[in-house]
Amino acid sequence: MTTPTVVTGLGVAAPNGLGTDEYWKATLAGQSGLGPVTRFDAAQYPSRIAGEVSDYVAEEHIPSRLMPQTDHMTRLALTAADWALRDAGIDTSVLPEYGIGVVTSASGGAVEFGQRELQNLWSKGKEYVSAYQSFAWFYAVNTGQISIRHKLRGPSGVLLTEQAGGIDAIGQARRHVRKGFPAVITGGVDAAVCPWGWVPQIATGRMSTVDDPRRAYLPFAADAGGYVPGEGGAILIAEDERSARERGAERIYGEIAGYAATLDPAPGSGRPPGLRKAAENALADAGLTPADIDVVFADASGVPDLDRTEAQALTGLFGPRAVPVTAPKTMTGRLLAGGAALDTATALLALRDGVIPPTAHVSEADPAHGIDLVTGEAREARLRTALVLARGHGGFNAALVVRRAG
Template structure:
């Protein structure tokens, strides 16, 4: 018997909304969370805009005993996981501990925590370095803290494929559910808005240095000039459909119908990028043809040549202007390891409500791009299947198909 993996709970911490419904309301209204950096003084750097999660008071969500041992990133992740489990109506005490797993995505770990402790080491000495530095900065810390907090002893892991990681984590969660584990907490939450997290992104040469929040991140636009980083992401509860039915789950957002990942070829080989292949493989995994997809949530790099490559891949698969394409991340920035998970959650909300959120700020497509980009206002539509695309720094590509639950 084929196991159907469904999403029964969502927890979102995003720059334009703290909590799933606040985020969704803001996204449909076209409200951006991008603005000047406040988490550190970015005045000495060429880029000074970011998407920061608003109104998050960690002490209101995190037990006091965890505060000294957690970074801002992990506090956001723990909060999103709590919300996702509550949204799923899942009482973890009623599920065997070894039947629940955790798979999340990461990029560089909890860099804000790590930077602070290294500064203490250099300026004050080793006696002033927290003992929690041994693990609090580690890239697997979100997975570890979520699993400990909720006594989840099943298969767990972390995927380090940068922006593609959220989709990869969801794909691996589905794999565990298919193997017989009824519940897997998945997705990704990231936060690296500090000098240690900022400088490596600047060094990539892909960040926007525009100082107007409305003009800084314009994927597929004739005025595209790079991306704006952000923090946050989404945690999803992946569950065996039959298991969800047995416990009378409060809601099912949709099914994880197809997943695939590829790597780009080495530079200079002349071989094409792997994004189109990942999309085709995900469609095949879902048993769907291109015409079955009702909307594409784009990776939307914001870098002109990468935007063009993605638009060409979408056109190659679906035909010119044949499927609506959207990039609501224009309101949050690119969230590193949290970005694709947030896109997947957004796609599920779009399927639920029959509406495609807009790509904000983009007035005119770059010359030669032949995609139907949803801009301005949300677009109501009959939505059954959505394709989510993501690319991570270093050549990672991932594609996810989610299907509306009947």
């Protein structure tokens, strides 16, 4: 019988809280981190609201030698990984160098670093381009820098499925643990609040153009009009339960019980979207039925037709208003490759404390959706299992079932 894969450490960097405790406190209180963009002048763009990690001072967390070769995204990822390892009580210096792997998610790499160096090239010349441009922008840079910093040579990888990537990375981490590696650092952290990261998202036509942070991102609401991007995410330690208990792990947040991914069919094919199938397959992988799920952490696009598709998947699987649904990402924005990892960390904290965080800014779900959306205040509940859903631009769907420890 396969030993369960559990989560023993969390590291969170989010727009509404730096560190797991601060983030969780703010999230339960419905405290939002959305606001006007400050990382660049967004006045000329139709979308001007973002979730920024505003209280992060890199020099307090990153060695000076790494500062010139890292982007804001990678600095956040390195910091979150440090926190996750510390939370898990793992000292990588005393472990076999091939014993721990690193699998993270990415959307497009460190675009802020890349934009700056390309601007130097165009405006000043090639001699002003940093040698670190050769790797600092790369989509696998977070995995690489975490591995190098902690001298890890276990299995590594990066999943590029945009907002679904955090779940896909965790699913891949579980595969490695099941193959015999005791632990894998996983999850995702992203940061694309710069013109190079902004323009492609505007081109999708899915970003909100509302300037009021309290009204800009309203998933499942009748007046939903798009999403707000953000930066940050979460790093988790996925570990073999037997190994964790043998080494005396201080805490186990929960089990990664089920995982599945699907791809939407081509437009015009007449076939249904793949989100419900991903959820069904994740439940089957966990050996559970829909009746076993106590809460759903929704993808919550904020785009009306995508919200409708997700609501139909939920009501088709569970029945109308049969399970509480929440979208705490309304307090952070959609974090690209970091979003699903943060939702997974949030789900584990919810299971630990028996409380469902609210969907901020939304007074009620559109009745046409037929879902029990948790709004207003956090809701206490008996929680044993949670389903986390995510969709990435391009048709990616991912679903993860997490189960409370004990």
